[in-house]
Amino acid sequence: MKRLLLPLMAAAMLAACSDEASDPRNQASQAEIKLASQALNVTTKAPFEGTITSGNPLRAFVPATSTSGDYTTPYDGTHGYMQFTANGTTAVGFVSSTDWTTSAAKQYPADPAEFVYLCGLYPHDAWGTSLTTTASATIDGKTDLMAAPQVSTNKEDVQEGNYEMLTFKHLLTRLNLEIAAENQDAADAWGQVTSLQLTKVGTAQPANQATVTLATATATFSGTASLPCYLEDDQSITALALPTKDADPAEAYVLCQPVDASTGTGHYTLTVTTAEHTDPYDIPLTLQYDADYQGSKESTAGQAFTVTLTFKATTIQALAQVTPWQEAGSSEGTVQ
Numbered sequence: 001m002k003r004l005l006l007p008l009m010a011a012a013m014l015a016a017c018s019d020e021a022s023d024p025r026n027q028a029s030q031a032e033i034k035l036a037s038q039a040l041n042v043t044t045k046a047p048f049e050g051t052i053t054s055g056n057p058l059r060a061f062v063p064a065t066s067t068s069g070d071y072t073t074p075y076d077g078t079h080g081y082m083q084f085t086a087n088g089t090t091a092v093g094f095v096s097s098t099d100w101t102t103s104a105a106k107q108y109p110a111d112p113a114e115f116v117y118l119c120g121l122y123p124h125d126a127w128g129t130s131l132t133t134t135a136s137a138t139i140d141g142k143t144d145l146m147a148a149p150q151v152s153t154n155k156e157d158v159q160e161g162n163y164e165m166l167t168f169k170h171l172l173t174r175l176n177l178e179i180a181a182e183n184q185d186a187a188d189a190w191g192q193v194t195s196l197q198l199t200k201v202g203t204a205q206p207a208n209q210a211t212v213t214l215a216t217a218t219a220t221f222s223g224t225a226s227l228p229c230y231l232e233d234d235q236s237i238t239a240l241a242l243p244t245k246d247a248d249p250a251e252a253y254v255l256c257q258p259v260d261a262s263t264g265t266g267h268y269t270l271t272v273t274t275a276e277h278t279d280p281y282d283i284p285l286t287l288q289y290d291a292d293y294q295g296s297k298e299s300t301a302g303q304a305f306t307v308t309l310t311f312k313a314t315t316i317q318a319l320a321q322v323t324p325w326q327e328a329g330s331s332e333g334t335v336q
Helices: 155-159 184-190
Strands: 058-062 080-084 116-122 134-138 146-153 173-181 193-201 209-213 218-222 250-256 268-274 281-289 303-311 316-324 329-335
Touching: 173 184, 173 193, 173 268, 184 303, 193 250, 268 303, 281 303, 281 316
Parallel strands: 173 303
Antiparallel strands: 058 080, 058 116, 116 146, 134 209, 173 250, 193 268, 209 218, 268 281, 281 329, 303 316, 316 329
């Protein structure tokens, strides 16, 4: 799994076509709603890596409505799905999510001035299909939730060559964990790692639900649950042998709600148990930004932090630094 993560920018270009003409400005009849998508190198759900290609498609839930901001009543009867297979060069229509090839085309309204409103949600199967002004998904620690704010389009705009763009953004923060023992004596003293969880965001338990306002793609967080950290094969940690620092570290990750890292300490807390230390051991993490960092410090959404956990004979030390999704700075923490 790649450790360098960049923000996903999935741009959806609204286009129209017919069997008679590929240029939508030549159309007088109904036109199929199509989207094109492009992305930078990314890591998303478990994971989506690299750019969008036919061999590496991005599958998204694309709700559509005739009422701005309210997706209770789907446009054309049902909400739909799209499989993007080209990086901003080829438009695709709605398809069945069963095989991702069978067409489920939607047409623009007959009135060229009538608008259709669309937004985007990823992954396609995380949000349910009964929407209102919002949609909700479970935070499970390993699924990268993304949303694109609403755009509006009509046949008249498309026929004039005006294409709207959908931009997906990460809603969560990612902690990439590199785990090792200082030496073999420390590895023997601790034994295998039997559990590693995110147990606090600030002073509270982590949220386990994200709710997105579909018009703006802004998220709120609710519920409480400790979140397991996952290995590269997306399995939780139950019997992880500790490598020593002179070997490659074991790698794990957890995706969780963002925090305001512009102030304060103890932004996150990891809790570990091992075969030889069965009592939970807390590892607080404080996030810090580089002096020249120009991005948002009020929310760590879309930011990834590399956390180095070093098990010593008597203590665990944690050092964390930011790697992009969005480059921000560094952070470190030590557990006595």
